[in-house]
Amino acid sequence: MIEVTLQIVDAPLEETVVRIALAGALGMFLGLEREWSQKSAGIRTFSLISLLAAVFTILVLETAVGESLLVLGGLLVIVQGVLLAVQGLLSADEETGLSLTTSVSMLVAYGVGALVAAEFIIEGVTVAVLSSLLLVLKRELHEFAWGFSRQEMRATTEFGILAFVVYPLLPAEYVLQFGTITLELEPQVIWFMVVAVAGIGIVNYAIVSTYGGRGIAVTGFFGGLASSTAVVGTMLDHVNQRPESASYAVAAILLANAAMAARNLAIAVGFTIGGDQSLLVEAIVPLGAVILVAFVIAGATADWSESGPIDLESPFSMKNALAFGAVFLVVLVFGSLSEEWFGALGFYATAVASGFVSSAGATTSAVVLYRGGQLGPAEATIGILLATVSSIVVKALLTTTSANQVFRNQVAAYSAALLLGGAVASVVLVI
Incomplete structure (x- = not known):
């Protein structure tokens, strides 16, 4: 029993597991504003998208089959974003709008998960924080732009x-x-x-x-x-x-x-x-x-x-x-x-x-x-x-x-x- 425990502790999975967890956390962070704004995709969806990108990226780095999965995952996120945009376009709710921001944010979450899994930690965190600020400051940014001559x-x-x-x-x-x-x-x-x-x-x-x-x-x-x-x-x-x-x-x-x-x-x-x-x-x-x-x-x-x-x-x-x-x-x-x-x-x-x-x-x-x-x-x-x-x-x-x-x-x-x-x-x- 002692020998098995030591093998688990020494297993070279720590860094990979940490990157996967961080990718999921950053996805939740990006989805927080979307959830608060009552959009079609929220905390769970964004977190799952980042986790999916992290898993596929790790497979790319460690196996020969991951590259096609990473591309396929990106295409699926794009398709889902297009569907959400069309749904928002057909919606009678003016507050829902075209949902382009949510669609693009989903693709950003996918990219953040890929960056973190590829060990670009600072870059991934930076993209997540800046993207969240853009989402939160929606009204202020619009008022600022509309005030321009x-x-x-x-x-x-x-x-x-x-x-x-x-x-x-x-x-x-x-x-x-x-x-x-x-x-x-x-x-x-x-x-x-x-x-x-x-x-x-x-x-x-x-x-x-x-x-x-x-x-x-x-x-x-x-x-x-x-x-x-x-x-x-x-x-x-x-x-x-x-x-x-x-x-x-x-x-x-x-x-x-x-x-x-x-x-x-x-x-x-x-x-x-x-x-x-x-x-x-x-x-x-x-x-x-x-x-x-x-x-x-x-x-x-x-x-x-x-x-x-x-x-x-x-x-x-x-x-x-x-x-x-x-x-x-x-x-x-x-x-x-x-x-x-x-x-x-x-x-x-x-x-x-x-x-x-x-x-x-x-x-x-x-x-x-x-x-x-x-x-x-x-x-x-x-x-x-x-x-x-x-x-x-x-x-x-x-x-x-x-x-x-x-x-x-x-x-x-x-x-x-x-x-x-x-x-x-x-x-x-x-x-």
Whole structure:
């Protein structure tokens, strides 16, 4: 008796049994929402489907007859799903509908069972959890999609193409040869930065669209993350219509500058995590000084009883993304060549010029050059700060078109204070 017990304990069935049990549990997890929603297939059906897939997958791995059974099982699930869809179509109950979601969910449960049995545990659990979330958040997802305008839907689709189609197709490394100078680029990292900047714009477009009329902090700071130029344009129009609103319009521009500096700081620090170079912590002090000065002045001078909306034309556009990418690539190449030919001064000049167009582009260029070892931490930080400063100057110059002298003077004076704070921080950094 003792010998038989030891043989059972040592039998190599533990892992297989655990995978089968996990497949059944995940099937129950997927069927829970369907059961709660009183659909045709529920907990038992989904669990059995996952178990069936797990059994057939194990037979595929251990015998020669399992492959045909696995295919047959998948076909049976598809047929059952089609029958349920037809039944829902013929049903007079509007709540039942076409039942396409239940049909597809059954096929997902079959796939989850196969993944788990094939020892893709993490992948199977991930698919089950994400699928369950999609089922549970049905109403929220529908309301979210129905709230999209045509322009927003197009922008979101274009963003998806850039993020999930173009990015995987790009090579991880690419070498450019200019005579005796060799430039090593990281196309995927470069494009990911472009997508990240565009993603920030989309998220904050939604925030500004929702809360834009409820406070200057939202319209200024979050609008500045999406488009600081849009903030300036909106405040110019508002001041021209309501001269008495100059105080909070100035604060909005200051907060937009703070948001722009915060975005650049996030790029500088975030994209140096996990690289060959150390974390670019040197950027925290100078950009933090710009952010702090902007918030202090805005908090002390604004008339917080006022609030003003901001209208952004679009959350994202393919044209803007490609233009950003082109500017970024040109800045990166010429910045590298200038740094190679003239040292740090060449890169600084390029950073200032590119900051007039896009401080985010100049920041990402500095980060990539730093990641590649072509710039030191102090040089990269100073370049980022120069681009940030030049962007502040651009916004101050835009406000000179306003007919409101008080508004023009305040923006110029407070922008000078931001520049002074950045300059002091730069001196401290160099010393």
